[in-house]
Amino acid sequence: MSQQPLKNRHAVITGGGGGIGAAIAERLSALGASVSLLGRDLAKLERQHARMPHAFAAVCDVTDGSAVSHAFAAAVERFGPVSVLVNNAGAAPSAAFAKTSRETWDEVMAVNLTGAFLCAQAALPGMQAAGWGRIVNVASTAGLKGYPYVSAYVAAKHGLVGLTRALALEVARSGVTVNAVCPGFTDTDLVGRAVEAIAAKTGREPEAAKAALAASNPQGRLVEPAEVAAAVAWLCLPESAAVNGAAIPVAGGEVG
Incomplete structure (x- = not known):
């Protein structure tokens, strides 16, 4: 296998300013990909961009369709069509179900689920035109089981796993794969x-x-962010083409 199997591929990572997103960005860059970092927190983006000066970085609220369109257009202008999309942006406020407001519910759904929908719609046409692409949704073990006091987050991540499985079937013959990783x-x-x-x-x-x-x-x-990044990177490799529609736990055995 080439030491840079993603050379000449353009990877967009949402929530790329820190944590899991930053670890994924660094791992994909090491595999040869040109990397675009998207996120809402300018300070975090700037810090990560300083670590990866050859990356492209843009402030983007993934819940805003217009902002997503503009950010993807700028990223494509910099590095060309998107080959890899990692939907990592997320939010997980905690509250008892009875105390979860409609505002909190809508925000959690928007960030964790609608944002992935909007970004996939922005990236997918270019992938299909090229006959090659990788979409990896960073879900959670909360997409595979329940946890108390985070009902909105659990519902959103279950939705993200469902979106992963449905979209994977739609694009299965196009050269594009869609998978999820589910960290604990x-x-x-x-x-x-x-x-x-x-x-x-x-x-x-x-x-x-x-x-x-x-x-x-x-x-x-x-779990360490680098461990999640390793799973994401494997799904992005050319030789992982037969893995499609999977939801892979990265959780030490918490779920099967």
């Missing part, structure tokens, strides 16, 4: 905020709250 609790800012929320609501020390999340993994630890 991962050592990112998102989980850090969850730890803070648990500590605030329960009075536990942050380390105890973090340990409780890690305990859901049979390996007794949080």
